[in-house]
Amino acid sequence: MKEVIKRWESHAEELTARFTPLGDPSREVLINPVLFKFLGSVDHKRILDAGCGEGYLSRILAEKGATVVAVDYSRKMLEIARKRTPKGYPIDYHHGNCENLDFLESETFDIIVSNMVLQDLPDYEKALNEMNKLLVRNGLLILSIIHPCFGTPESAWIKDNEGKRLYWKVDRYFDEVPYEQPYPPGAKNGVLLFHRTLTSYFRAIKSAGFTIEDLAEPSPSKEMIEKYPAFKDDWRVCHFLIFKLKKQ
Numbered sequence: 006m007k008e009v010i011k012r013w014e015s016h017a018e019e020l021t022a023r024f025t026p027l028g029d030p031s032r033e034v035l036i037n038p039v040l041f042k043f044l045g046s047v048d049h050k051r052i053l054d055a056g057c058g059e060g061y062l063s064r065i066l067a068e069k070g071a072t073v074v075a076v077d078y079s080r081k082m083l084e085i086a087r088k089r090t091p092k093g094y095p096i097d098y099h100h101g102n103c104e105n106l107d108f109l110e111s112e113t114f115d116i117i118v119s120n121m122v123l124q125d126l127p128d129y130e131k132a133l134n135e136m137n138k139l140l141v142r143n144g145l146l147i148l149s150i151i152h153p154c155f156g157t158p159e160s161a162w163i164k165d166n167e168g169k170r171l172y173w174k175v176d177r178y179f180d181e182v183p184y185e186q187p188y189p190p191g192a193k194n195g196v197l198l199f200h201r202t203l204t205s206y207f208r209a210i211k212s213a214g215f216t217i218e219d220l221a222e223p224s225p226s227k228e229m230i231e232k233y234p235a236f237k238d239d240w241r242v243c244h245f246l247i248f249k250l251k252k253q
């Protein structure tokens with residue numbers, strides 16, 4: 006098994022324990038509001054959740070009227086996803102690699118959503134080509150990633166002696182290398198990610214045959230800060246980048 010997936014397998018229980026039906030707090034506060042704005046109505050849509058993890062998004066999409074195919078390369082994640090999915094939900098879970106989605110029929114999905122997955126893939130260009138192939142004409146790909154300008158191999162909060170966050174450090178921006186992220190926090194052998202520049206992402210998106218319809222750098226709403234005050238620092242640094250792409 007690939008090292009990336011081994012790490013997801015080994016942290017799956019711990020990471021998914023903090024998920025509610027809305028995902029983890031980062032998803033609830035920052036990512037979901039943009040995803041749902043970009044998705045629009047999903048009623049009667051056929052959707053692929055590419056890299057579904059424990060499946061919270063697939064379940065929300067199914068509740069909103071979509072028929073969902075959900076793929077993940079981690080069997081452990083899929084086992085958790087299946088356990089959390091009530092009987093009768095129109096979700097078809099598959100074990101598979103987003104870099105090779107040949108087992109799904111071309112041009113059969115209205116929408117693909119790939120939530121925080123692309124930075125896990127060694128061959129992200131292949132994955133974007135595969136996703137393009139699976140979409141109907143004018144189909145949408147909603148893609149969220151770690152913001153490549155802020156999340157780099159050496160990025161972290163720099164703190165003073167009392168632990169107060171002084172600033173966010175970015176370094177090695179142009180090094181397109183795999184790196185380990187301290188996630189789950191404090192874990193030995195955290196998850197492995199692949200850093201790419203914003204230009205590389207832009208070129209890969211374009212050459213796979215997508216146009217960029219919209220783009221968002223999420224920051225928390227005031228209401229979300231009232232619920233989760235710890236997210237105030239997300240008004241200083243942007244951790245995620247979300248694309249709304251259309252198949253040409």
Ligand SMILES: C[S@@+](CC[C@H](N)C(=O)[O-])C[C@H]1O[C@@H](n2cnc3c(N)ncnc32)[C@H](O)[C@@H]1O
Nearest residue numbers: 013056057058077078079082102103120121125
């Ligand atoms: C950050 S999690 C995101 C999970 C889910 N989309 C969510 O938002 O909760 C990344 C997921 O991608 C999966 N993954 C990593 N590499 C993959 C690959 N090559 N093909 C399919 N899934 C992959 C991991 O197993 C993990 O479940």
